[in-house]
Amino acid sequence: MRLPTALLCLSLLAALPACERAAAPAAETPGTAAKTAPAAPPATAPAAAVAAAGPIRASFDCAAARSYGETTVCADAALAAKDRDLAAAWRDLSERGLLDAAVRNAQRRWRSERDACTSPACVGAAYDRRLQALRDLALQPDGDAAHRLDGRFVVESVGTGADWIELRFNAVDLAMENERVIQVGDRNDPKVERAAGSIMNLQVQARSAEGKRLLAACATGCTVEGTVEQATRGEWVLTQLRDVAAGAAPSAAAAPIEVGIGDPRRAPLLAALKAVLAKDLGQPVTLRVDLLREQDGWAFASVRPRTADGKPIDFLRTRYAERQRDGVLDGDGTYALLSRRGSAWKVVQFDVGPTDVAWAAWPEEFGAPAAVVQVAAD
Numbered sequence: 049m050r051l052p053t054a055l056l057c058l059s060l061l062a063a064l065p066a067c068e069r070a071a072a073p074a075a076e077t078p079g080t081a082a083k084t085a086p087a088a089p090p091a092t093a094p095a096a097a098v099a100a101a102g103p104i105r106a107s108f109d110c111a112a113a114r115s116y117g118e119t120t121v122c123a124d125a126a127l128a129a130k131d132r133d134l135a136a137a138w139r140d141l142s143e144r145g146l147l148d149a150a151v152r153n154a155q156r157r158w159r160s161e162r163d164a165c166t167s168p169a170c171v172g173a174a175y176d177r178r179l180q181a182l183r184d185l186a187l188q189p190d191g192d193a194a195h196r197l198d199g200r201f202v203v204e205s206v207g208t209g210a211d212w213i214e215l216r217f218n219a220v221d222l223a224m225e226n227e228r229v230i231q232v233g234d235r236n237d238p239k240v241e242r243a244a245g246s247i248m249n250l251q252v253q254a255r256s257a258e259g260k261r262l263l264a265a266c267a268t269g270c271t272v273e274g275t276v277e278q279a280t281r282g283e284w285v286l287t288q289l290r291d292v293a294a295g296a297a298p299s300a301a302a303a304p305i306e307v308g309i310g311d312p313r314r315a316p317l318l319a320a321l322k323a324v325l326a327k328d329l330g331q332p333v334t335l336r337v338d339l340l341r342e343q344d345g346w347a348f349a350s351v352r353p354r355t356a357d358g359k360p361i362d363f364l365r366t367r368y369a370e371r372q373r374d375g376v377l378d379g380d381g382t383y384a385l386l387s388r389r390g391s392a393w394k395v396v397q398f399d400v401g402p403t404d405v406a407w408a409a410w411p412e413e414f415g416a417p418a419a420v421v422q423v424a425a426d
Contacts, residue, residue, distance in 0.1 A: 104122060104125050104128045105128055105132070106121050106122055106128045106131045107131050107132050107134070109404065110122035112376065112403060115163035116163055116164075116165060116171075117159070117162035117163040117165060118163070120165070120168050120171045121171065124168055127168065127175065130172065130175040130179065131175065133175075133179055134175060134178060134179050134182070138155075138182065139412070140186060141182060141282075142412055142413050143248075143412070146185065146186070146281055147413065154181075155178075158177075162174040162178075185281060186280065186282075187281070188280065189279070189280060189281055190243070190278065190282070192239065194237070194239040194240045194242070195277060195278050196275060196277045197233075197244065197247075197276050197277075198232060198274075198276075199230070199231050199232030199233055201215070201217070201230055201231075201250065201272045201273075201276070202217065202218075202230070202269075202271050203215040203216065203217060203250075203269055203272055204218045205266075205269065206262070206266045207249075208254065208263070209254065210254070211253065212253060213251075213252050213259050213262060213263060215251075215252065215266065215270075216249045217247065217249065230244045230247060232244055246281075246282050246284075247284050248282065250272070250284050250285065251279070251284065251286070252286045252289075258286065258289040262286075262292060265294040266292070267294075269294075270293060270295065271292070271293045272289065272291075273289075273291040273292070274286055274287075274290045274291075275288040303343070303419065304341045304342065305341065305343065306339075306340070307342050307347070308340075313342055313347075314340060317340060317342070317349065317386060318335055318349075320392070320393040320395055321351065321384050321395055321398070322335055324395040324398065325382065328366075328367070328398075329353060329361060329367075329400075330365075330366055331355065331361075332355075332356040333353045333355065333356070333361070334354045334355070334356060334358055335352070335353060336352040336353075337350075338350040338351060338352065338381075342420070343419060344417055344420075345387060345388040346385070346387055346416040346420050347386040347393065347420070348383070348385055348386075348407070348420045349382075349383070349384045349386065350382070350383055351384070352380045352381060352382065353380060353382055361380055363380070363401075368400060368401065371401070376403055378401045378403045379401055380400070380401060382398060382399065382400045383399050383402065383406065384397070384398035384399075385398070385407065385410050385414060385416055387414075387416075396410075396414055396416075397410060397413075407421050408421075
């Protein structure tokens with residue numbers, strides 16, 4: 049007599065693969081009848097590869113994940129892979145000097161949209177859209193910048209490839225918008241100023257007569273006279289070479305300076321920072337300064353905000369109340385990066401009570417000298 053599969057499994061103590069399948073009924077949802085669960089779809093190649101590599105790893109610290117978007121990414125290997133791809137695209141734009149205010153604001157809006165999702169599929173679609181937008185941005189010319197510049201370009205070093213050579217400028221001087229590095233006509237035109245500020249290097253065809261001439265002259269830096277054109281956003285090509293002089297690379301940047309009490313730079317720096325923190329905390333503030341350092345038009349501050357009468361800030365009465373209640377506000381230590389714009393200082397970025405070294409990526413992100421933001425460990 050042929051026994052039903054389930055009975056056969058009981059008699060054989062689940063020794064056969066068929067028994068394993070029969071002994072695992074589909075789970076029931078309360079208030080509904082049991083249904084046979086459909087077979088799980090095969091893992092996608094990226095998800096399988098990431099799972100095989102070990103624990104899920106996003107571009108951020110999953111231990112600090114709070115929003116739905118972050119926690120969903122940290123629970124899904126394929127989404128974590130997309131998050132790392134997005135971070136890589138962001139780094140590429142940063143290295144090319146393409147992260148202007150509009151791009152950063154768009155990134156903040158996208159993060160809010162991702163965190164408003166209610167399903168992993170929504171989170172994945174949000175990553176797909178943003179990654180495509182960043183990749184498109186990298187390829188499109190900057191419509192707010194001049195298409196062509198004519199003038200003098202002081203080159204610091206040269207990189208070589210199979211088909212192209214790359215003339216690189218001094219990144220510190222570029223961050224300061226120093227006209228001795230890029231001197232072009234109509235510099236007061238906003239489109240020209242934006243274009244000059246976006247050039248990190250010039251591309252030249254290696255096999256051309258100009259390329260061979262530049263390779264011979266620019267091994268230790270040079271000054272190039274000619275015309276350049278924007279090929280894609282942040283990518284410029286030297287289209288006409290009129291003259292080149294060897295050995296004119298910019299000098300190295302000076303070491304950072306501690307801005308102490310009595311230094312005339314101290315009051316303007318702290319005034320700019322106090323104005324921003326007062327708005328952020330919703331009250332007038334004073335500052336206890338632990339460190340204030342300046343280098344080549346950039347400044348880094350480590351401070352502790354206090355009330356107008358010098359008392360500790362009650363963060364439960366600020367926008368940081370949730371972080372305080374959740375235990376992810378690491379005291380009142382506040383770190384800020386400032387940049388000099390003409391005669392005034394402007395706060396570029398700041399972080400209140402970070403749980404990690406939040407400022408470590410600021411030199412790469414904003415073009416500040418790395419030495420100015422280093423803080424010695426206690």
